[in-house]
Amino acid sequence: MIKKKVTILNSSGLHARPSAALVKLASKFKSDFYIHMYGYRVNGKSILGVMTLAAEQGAELVFEVDGSDEKEALESILELVENKFGMINE
Amino acid sequence: MSIQKKGEISIKGLPGSEGIAIGKVLVLDQKKKKVQPRKIKSEFLQNHLNRYAKAKQQFLKELEELTTNLDNETAGILETQKHIVSDIEIEQRINAAIKNESYSVDYSIYKIFNEFIERLMESGSELFQQRIIDIENIRDRLIALSCENEKILEVEKGAILIVKEISPTDLVSYHEKGVAGLIMDKGGVTSHAAIIAHSLNIPCLVSTKVAVQSASLSKQAIVNATNGELILNPSKETLTVFRKKLRKIQRSKAALRISKKASETRDGIPFHLRANIEFPQELSIAKQFGAEGIGLLRTEALLYGGVAKKSESEQDIFYEQILLNSSGQVTIRLFDVGGDKLNAHTPDEANPFLGWRGIRMLLDEKEMLISQIRAILKVAGKFPGRIKILVPMISVFEEIVEVKKVITQVKKSLISEGSKVDESVEIGIMIEVPSVALLAKHFAKEVDFFSIGTNDLTQYTLAVDRGNEQISALYQQHHPSVWQLIKLTKEAADENEIDLSVCGELAGDTLGASCLIGMGINDLSMSPTSIARVKETLINQSSAELKKLSEQILACKTNSEVQNFYKSWK
Numbered sequence: 001m002i003k004k005k006v007t008i009l010n011s012s013g014l015h016a017r018p019s020a021a022l023v024k025l026a027s028k029f030k031s032d033f034y035i036h037m038y039g040y041r042v043n044g045k046s047i048l049g050v051m052t053l054a055a056e057q058g059a060e061l062v063f064e065v066d067g068s069d070e071k072e073a074l075e076s077i078l079e080l081v082e083n084k085f086g087m088i089n090e
Numbered sequence: 091m092s093i094q095k096k097g098e099i100s101i102k103g104l105p106g107s108e109g110i111a112i113g114k115v116l117v118l119d120q121k122k123k124k125v126q127p128r129k130i131k132s133e134f135l136q137n138h139l140n141r142y143a144k145a146k147q148q149f150l151k152e153l154e155e156l157t158t159n160l161d162n163e164t165a166g167i168l169e170t171q172k173h174i175v176s177d178i179e180i181e182q183r184i185n186a187a188i189k190n191e192s193y194s195v196d197y198s199i200y201k202i203f204n205e206f207i208e209r210l211m212e213s214g215s216e217l218f219q220q221r222i223i224d225i226e227n228i229r230d231r232l233i234a235l236s237c238e239n240e241k242i243l244e245v246e247k248g249a250i251l252i253v254k255e256i257s258p259t260d261l262v263s264y265h266e267k268g269v270a271g272l273i274m275d276k277g278g279v280t281s282h283a284a285i286i287a288h289s290l291n292i293p294c295l296v297s298t299k300v301a302v303q304s305a306s307l308s309k310q311a312i313v314n315a316t317n318g319e320l321i322l323n324p325s326k327e328t329l330t331v332f333r334k335k336l337r338k339i340q341r342s343k344a345a346l347r348i349s350k351k352a353s354e355t356r357d358g359i360p361f362h363l364r365a366n367i368e369f370p371q372e373l374s375i376a377k378q379f380g381a382e383g384i385g386l387l388r389t390e391a392l393l394y395g396g397v398a399k400k401s402e403s404e405q406d407i408f409y410e411q412i413l414l415n416s417s418g419q420v421t422i423r424l425f426d427v428g429g430d431k432l433n434a435h436t437p438d439e440a441n442p443f444l445g446w447r448g449i450r451m452l453l454d455e456k457e458m459l460i461s462q463i464r465a466i467l468k469v470a471g472k473f474p475g476r477i478k479i480l481v482p483m484i485s486v487f488e489e490i491v492e493v494k495k496v497i498t499q500v501k502k503s504l505i506s507e508g509s510k511v512d513e514s515v516e517i518g519i520m521i522e523v524p525s526v527a528l529l530a531k532h533f534a535k536e537v538d539f540f541s542i543g544t545n546d547l548t549q550y551t552l553a554v555d556r557g558n559e560q561i562s563a564l565y566q567q568h569h570p571s572v573w574q575l576i577k578l579t580k581e582a583a584d585e586n587e588i589d590l591s592v593c594g595e596l597a598g599d600t601l602g603a604s605c606l607i608g609m610g611i612n613d614l615s616m617s618p619t620s621i622a623r624v625k626e627t628l629i630n631q632s633s634a635e636l637k638k639l640s641e642q643i644l645a646c647k648t649n650s651e652v653q654n655f656y657k658s659w660k
Contacts, residue, residue: 016170023173046179049206051206054210
């Protein structure tokens with residue numbers, strides 16, 4: 001299991017469409033994916049779970065990935081976060 | 091809400107999708123079935139699990155069907171909806187609620203979704219709050235699908251649907267049944283129903299708050315989404331105003347549809363429809379209606395306002411603006427005015443239309459002619475191959491010889507000044523005086539193209555002053571004599587292989603255009619707003635049918651024979 005601290009960069013936070021992008025990507029991997037924020041722990045493959053975090057810009061999250069492809073999975077997910085979830089009109 | 095004219099109720103809302111719709115009121119005041127906690131017996135567990143799985147599948151299928159034909163933005167929103175419907179966390183918990191707690195499928199869906207919705211509400215974030223209505227819609231749709239397919243009410247075509255809120259899928263179903271406008275009391279302009287309404291191209295108002303309760307007794311409504319207004323029980327006057335507006339919108343929509351089609355007859359013979367314009371402001375309309383270039387640019391406006399002769403540089407700017415904001419050919423007609431436009435001191439003429447005008451005046455006022463030709467040739471140098479010069483009101487052969495001499499001189503002096511010149515600018519004449527049509531075979535050897543100005547040709551052929559109301563019935567632009575002169579002109583153009591176009595009103599009416607195309611004249615220029623109507627007529631005919639029509643018309647003796655042939659042919 002690996003854990004990694006991340007900060008949300010895009011201006012409107014983890015709203016519906018970034019959440020969808022995150023969930024879509026995470027679901028491609030076998031590993032379990034959880035997100036911790038302020039004491040909450042949600043399934044990172046559940047869009048409603050991710051949305052209920054209501055993570056805004058600057059929010060600090062901890063990603064927890066556990067499984068056979070955890071390294072690859074985390075790498076891809078971090079890349080997505082860094083690219084602001086591919087939201088062009090930020 | 092305010093009451094205006096007798097019984098008319100106006101309600102404000104936010105425009106979710108622009109446009110105007112007029113229709114019967116259809117109020118959907120669905121009392122939401124309250125979902126109660128309900129336990130089920132163990133033998134029904136599997137049945138409820140299956141019903142949830144099936145509802146989910148059905149919903150995803152509906153969303154999939156919606157996604158085709160949508161723009162990226164809308165497709166992205168539906169993509170998010172799909173993720174929510176197939177959320178694994180939700181799925182696991184709903185299944186657990188049915189299996190472990192023996193809750194009914196509807197209550198399980200209700201309970202689990204609400205857990206997430208409550209947490210979203212607690213988050214206090216504006217942006218997420220807006221999504222709650224969408225998630226509630228998904229929840230309710232799933233519940234409806236898992237119980238029994240929701241009944242869609244029967245709809246009269248063109249009805250205005252008035253609801254508190256509606257799911258995207260229901261909206262699509264109602265639209266398929268004929269709903270033509272949507273009023274939603276709740277929701278914002280970015281709510282999914284509004285976005286779907288936009289992509290279905292139906293006018294939609296949201297946030298109307300009181301529409302459902304106000305409309306319960308109303309029969310008819312007008313949605314003016316562009317202005318954010320719903321009008322219930324509109325008065326006769328209001329209806330007339332909006333029917334007019336609606337027709338205008340529909341016309342321009344139809345024009346847009348037609349402008350995208352290829353300009354060819356049903357059997358694939360191409361033709362060109364161009365625009366007659368006078369001001370740069372008309373270019374966007376010409377473009378909107380699909381004009382292939384400018385077949386006639388009138389330049390007289392440069393002379394109006396008491397200025398006898400606009401300076402060459404002012405003319406440069408005018409022509410350049412036209413060329414920059416258009417594509418394809420631009421045929422510029424030299425100043426075509428009577429002497430009265432030149433200065434106020436010119437004596438009144440008894441018969442101005444038979445008097446000192448067009449090229450007759452320009453050849454006397456050489457300075458003015460030269461300044462215009464200089465300006466045109468300079469701009470032509472910047473836009474090589476696009477400009478043609480059209481000489482108006484030629485009546486005798488010597489005139490065109492002299493104009494050409496002037497043009498050659500101006501070219502020479504421009505070149506010696508170092509200006510860029512388009513050496514091959516085509517020079518053509520208006521065929522508007524019968525003498526020229528009769529001798530077209532000689533003129534055709536002297537010029538690059540002919541453009542038939544049917545308005546003047548009609549008035550000179552029939553000796554009818556267009557402006558004289560007493561004899562207006564004699565102004566017959568479809569008169570057989572006019573067609574004979576057009577035929578002579580066409581034969582001369584063919585024999586000498588020069589281009590021929592028609593730029594009068596005849597080209598912009600469906601009879602005239604049909605017959606011209608039938609005669610093989612496939613280059614027509616008209617007022618931009620006529621293009622769609624003419625094109626629609628022409629693309630639905632075969633060249634053989636048009637040819638037959640033109641042969642019949644050319645055999646006619648009177649104007650009424652022409653009209654009768656056309657009626658029976660249509």
